[in-house]
Amino acid sequence: MIFHKTTLQDAWLIDVEPRGDERGMFARTMCAKEFAAHDLLTDFVQQNMSVSADKGTIRGMHYQRPPYTEAKLVRCVRGAILDVIVDMRSGSPTYLKHEGFELSAENRRQLYVPPGFAHSFQTLVDDIEVSYLVTAPYTPEAEGGVRYSDPLLDIDWPLPVSTISDKDASWPLIDQSAKPIF
Known part of the structure; x- marks a missing residue:
């Protein structure tokens, strides 16, 4: 595997090294x-x-609150997505910064998302499948999120949003005056 640093502290883009x-x-x-x-x-x-039928679908911007934080290793195994992560760790030098990565079945790239990051993706084509490993089991009472369209983040999504859940569309905007989550 080839590990590439990202602009965000502790997040890595990983290329596989195929042998054929x-x-x-x-x-x-x-x-x-x-x-x-x-x-x-x-x-x-x-x-x-995660399977999504329509191009333009957004899932997330999700995280799990302490003590149930999780790291993720994300791969797109069918189709293509723009995977976006936001550093939510208040003590990090990249706090509230985000970066997007194209993950696709064709490029076989993976994204390592550290604990304390919000995670989301938008489908770039119809009929996608994403597979991801996590370091903590899903704990519904620890689930949190931020709005994908938060003006503070100003994420440049490549496509108009075709589908998003009510929950994901209504996550709160970031309140910098509130006590940090991480």
């Missing part, structure tokens, strides 16, 4: 030793999948 022959290809998508060498969490406890 007449049968096709093989690549590792996670290696505890290599992840640990980059100070990444390796104790994944759950794998999730």
Whole structure:
């Protein structure tokens, strides 16, 4: 695997290194030793999948509050998405900064999302599937989020929003005067 630093503290874009022959290809998508060498969490406890039918769908901007914070390792296994993360950690040098990454079945890139980040994606084509590992089981009472359209973040989504859940459309705007979550 090839690890690329992002502009956000502790977040990594990861390229697989395919090995091919007449049968096709093989690549590792996670290696505890290599992840640990980059100070990444390796104790994944759950794998999730998300399927979206329509181009322009937005899911998120989700996080889990302490003590149930989670790291994620996100891959798009069918189609393509713009995956966007926001550093919500008040002590971080990249606090409230965001970055977007195209993840697709074609480029096979993965995104390591550290604990304390809000996570979202927009589908760039119809019929996508996203798979992601998490380091903590989903805990509904710890779920939180911020609005995908928060003017403070000013995220430049590439497509008009075609579909979004009522919950994701109504997450609160960021209140910088409130006590930090992380």
